[in-house]
Amino acid sequence: MRSIASYFRILIFAGISLYFLNWIGTSGDVSIFINQPWLWSIWGGLIFFHISCEICLAAISRVIYNSLNLEAKEKYDARIALKKANQFVWIKIYYKALLGSKNIEEESEIILDHNYDGIQELDNDLPPWWKYGFYFTIIFAVIYLVRFEIYNDYNQDEEYELAVAEAKIEIEEWKKTAKDLVDENSVILLTDASDFNAGKDIYLNNCAVCHKSDGGGGIGPNLTDNYWILGGGIKNIFKTIADGGRNGKGMIAWKNDLKPLEIAQVASYVMSFENTNPLESKKSEGEIWKDAESLKEKK
Numbered sequence: 001m002r003s004i005a006s007y008f009r010i011l012i013f014a015g016i017s018l019y020f021l022n023w024i025g026t027s028g029d030v031s032i033f034i035n036q037p038w039l040w041s042i043w044g045g046l047i048f049f050h051i052s053c054e055i056c057l058a059a060i061s062r063v064i065y066n067s068l069n070l071e072a073k074e075k076y077d078a079r080i081a082l083k084k085a086n087q088f089v090w091i092k093i094y095y096k097a098l099l100g101s102k103n104i105e106e107e108s109e110i111i112l113d114h115n116y117d118g119i120q121e122l123d124n125d126l127p128p129w130w131k132y133g134f135y136f137t138i139i140f141a142v143i144y145l146v147r148f149e150i151y152n153d154y155n156q157d158e159e160y161e162l163a164v165a166e167a168k169i170e171i172e173e174w175k176k177t178a179k180d181l182v183d184e185n186s187v188i189l190l191t192d193a194s195d196f197n198a199g200k201d202i203y204l205n206n207c208a209v210c211h212k213s214d215g216g217g218g219i220g221p222n223l224t225d226n227y228w229i230l231g232g233g234i235k236n237i238f239k240t241i242a243d244g245g246r247n248g249k250g251m252i253a254w255k256n257d258l259k260p261l262e263i264a265q266v267a268s269y270v271m272s273f274e275n276t277n278p279l280e281s282k283k284s285e286g287e288i289w290k291d292a293e294s295l296k297e298k299k
């Protein structure tokens with residue numbers, strides 16, 4: 001017997017099984033359904049199995065029903081009808097009581113004494129969901145007033161600051177897992193010791209031949225001064241390393257050899273050379289670089 005109840009059961013089963021699989025499978029932030037997409041097919045299979053069970057059950061009850069004789073069928077139908085009538089009976093009774101509506105015989109008690117061309121009005125109570133909803137808004141308003149207008153719990157500015165602070169923490173967390181997504185626009189100076197050491201390794205293995213291990217410069221320019229040919233600051237340095245220098249100068253684009261994170265690490269390491277003034281450093285080339293940030297602060 002296909003009934004609404006079986007559709008509900010399927011929906012509820014689908015929801016609970018999804019939640020359950022996600023709950024037992026997921027460790028960390030990312031749902032197992034994202035890490036292991038094949039799980040979707042397991043889930044689909046479970047639902048399919050459940051649907052076939054429902055169909056089998058419905059078929060069996062149909063067969064049994066049809067095998068009953070007429071009298072038994074009638075008895076059965078009557079029982080089902082009674083059950084249906086009593087379904088949610090408590091809710092119905094309760095709602096009606098709250099509504100305060102009267103049976104048609106008692107309507108004279110609540111009839112209002114005006115009469116427009118035979119149209120009369122009953123003085124019914126408001127629907128309970130409306131009435132209690134209204135009371136709720138009053139209570140809410142009182143609490144809100146006392147909390148925010150009298151005791152000044154927090155205001156919108158503070159709420160905003162808090163949300164921004166929380167978002168910043170989340171971004172930091174995210175960056176830890178998404179470091180390799182950086183590009184010249186999103187790169188920031190990496191200050192962790194592990195990034196510094198990784199940057200140092202990359203520098204010594206790839207860059208020191210031309211820029212010297214202390215950054216003093218050789219074939220390539222001095223990286224320890226405030227003068228930059230292609231622009232200073234982490235973003236420009238990242239871009240130079242990724243895309244290379246001017247044509248024919250010998251600084252290749254490293255983006256095919258180094259991952260974005262590695263470029264960010266070595267760029268951060270290069271930044272640490274600033275003002276180290278090694279002996280025998282190459283003459284400064286390019287223009288003196290002022291960070292946009294430091295310019296802003298001076299204003």
Ligand code: HEC
Pocket residue numbers: 202203206207208209210211219220221222223227228229230231237240241245246247249250251252254266267270285286
């Ligand atoms: C083959 C030699 C060579 C190697 C290897 C090399 N560079 Fe360079 N680098 C140069 C030259 C030459 C320039 C100047 C480019 C120009 O003038 O356009 C330069 C420029 C730069 C600049 C810009 C300097 C400025 O004043 O704007 C940075 C930053 C830099 N290199 C970093 C690196 C890093 C990091 C590596 C290693 C991943 C590296 N270089 C490897 C030769 C090299």
